[in-house]
Amino acid sequence: MIATWRRRMAARRARKLELRRGDEAFEEVELTLPSEFKCPISLDLMKDPVTLLSGITYDRESIEMWIEAGNRTCPITNRAFGSLEPVPNHMIRRMIQEWCVENRSHGIERIPTPRIPVSSMEVVEMLDKISEASKIKDQSVCRKLVVKMKALSKESERNKKCFKSNGTGSVLAAAFEAFSETSSQDEENDDISKEILSALTLMLPLSVEAKSCLGSPSSLHCMVGYLTNRDLSSGWNSALVLRAIVSSDKRKVEALAEIEGALESLFKVVKEPICPAATRSSLIVIYHMVTSSHPAKDMIISRFVQMGLVSLLVETLVDADRSMSEKALGVLDGICDNEEGKEAVRDNSLAVPVLVKKLLRVSDLATEFSVSVLWKLMAIGESGEDGGGVLAEALQVGAFQKLLLLLQVGCGERTKEKATQAVKLLNLHRERLECIDSLDFKDLKRPF
Structure with missing residues (x-):
């Protein structure tokens, strides 16, 4: 009797296990990812589907990594890209979102609608407007464009690369030079100069053309003034940009050293740190000053010594x-x-x-x-x-x-x-x- 009962219980457990396995298999079949929703490169669900001129749809991140690796042909058709600007495929994206919603009971989350990245055409258009606004000293228009540019650059690394590759650094540097000429007399010009300087730190490293504009007497005087005034944000930005300028051009080192208050401002950033990045940048600028072939090099070192830089450096170490x-x-x-x-x-x-x-x-x-x-x-x-x-x-x-x-x-x-x-x-x-x-x-x- 007991043996019979045990056999029946074992049979029931076996049937339940089979049913459970069948349900899991059924769920797996239901949750099979449709092939048209898969990226041909990553084979994962596309979060931001884009289509190239070849007609093949990829996930934006995957195809951009493919292009950044130096490839200029379609991974599927092996044909040369007619354009490297992918077009968002809104239809496939909506279909994927609908499929996610239908399967939310299985733990599938709806992919968010992606932000469309900035295009090269949009960047060039913005830069043209900034150049025009800086020539006529239109602070309002220039400020709006620079603020928008900063927001887009911070939104994604892809946007920042797009701005950099289209010469944004040179345009911003020219605009900074234009507004810095009267920034000390005009408070509005001073504000827009600070805004442009902040945007320039996002465009590092800078081109030779950009460094040339930023190395002008008016630009250098303006940045030294920000260091002297101890404005935390503009002082930090000035230290970063000055580092970029003097690291590649010894003549800019000489021009900076000749500006009244420049040595004292750099010393003060090290003595009363704004932030570690600003302190490191100031030390690099000082390093180029004390190791340059400038005729006044000994005088520069002497002034730093009299300020107490040696003791400050030893204590820092x-x-x-x-x-x-x-x-x-x-x-x-x-x-x-x-x-x-x-x-x-x-x-x-x-x-x-x-x-x-x-x-x-x-x-x-x-x-x-x-x-x-x-x-x-x-x-x-x-x-x-x-x-x-x-x-x-x-x-x-x-x-x-x-x-x-x-x-x-x-x-x-x-x-x-x-x-x-x-x-x-x-x-x-x-x-x-x-x-x-x-x-x-x-x-x-x-x-x-």
Whole structure:
């Protein structure tokens, strides 16, 4: 009796399992994605179907990735594209949305109606209007167009690329130059200049033509003014754009250095940070100033030293991350090309310990700069009292061991040469000076 009952229960469970499997199979059949809704490239449901001149419909993201990879033929027909501007297929998109709604009980969510990206024709039309408005100093029209351009650029990466590829940076730079000429006398011109500067940061990196306009005296004066006034937004934008200008044109470095208040403004951004990006940008601008071949280079370094830049850089290095450390060390290296600069670094009690601490700890570039600064400091008074003081301090904080380790693990030729010379100088003083073991540094807090 019991055995019979058990067999019946087992049979019932088997039938229920079969029915459940049948239901799942039925659901799978119902949820099979229609082939016309699949992207031929990704084979996934198309969220933004577009059609090319070949007549094939793709998902916008997939076909744009195909084109960005350098392909100029249709993946299905293998025929050359007549145009790289895809046309939205609204009919297929509505059919997909209807199918999603019909199957919402199975967990299918309706795809949102995509925003149509900006086209090259629309971009060119907007740029023409901006050029015309800037020539006649029409702030109202120019502002509306620039605000619209910023919104579209932030909407998608695709839009931003479209603006960049159509020369938006050059047009905005010319407009900025036009309005900056009277921005100090006209508050409305000043406001539109700030708006254009904000849009320019979205167009980085800038073309040579754009940098030329932004490197004009009126443009540079305007950006230095924004740094001086400590306007957070415009100051940050000015630092980013100035970095882009001076990084590729040494003549702009000279022009910037000659503007009254420029050095003080850059120093203030480092001393009273607006944001990390602005501080890094300002350090890069300062680096180009102290390493340029400008006749007034020594005067520039001297002014920065008098402001207290050396102490500020050393304090920054104590807890700086990799990016900030590289830039601060680069500026220190440039400052040490000047006698007054070297004297200021040597007189800072934290300088040598911090430089030794950064050896082999941050990056290859940071190590290169650290070795260069130490070598310059040691070479100051190789036969004098001051040089001996630097050598003694370097030995006491473990510079000899770290430099030897650097030579063992390998480095660039220039760094290797400087490290070798530094080791030789340190070796002359090892017998009469007590050195600590480099392991004593194992508990030092890393800056990142």
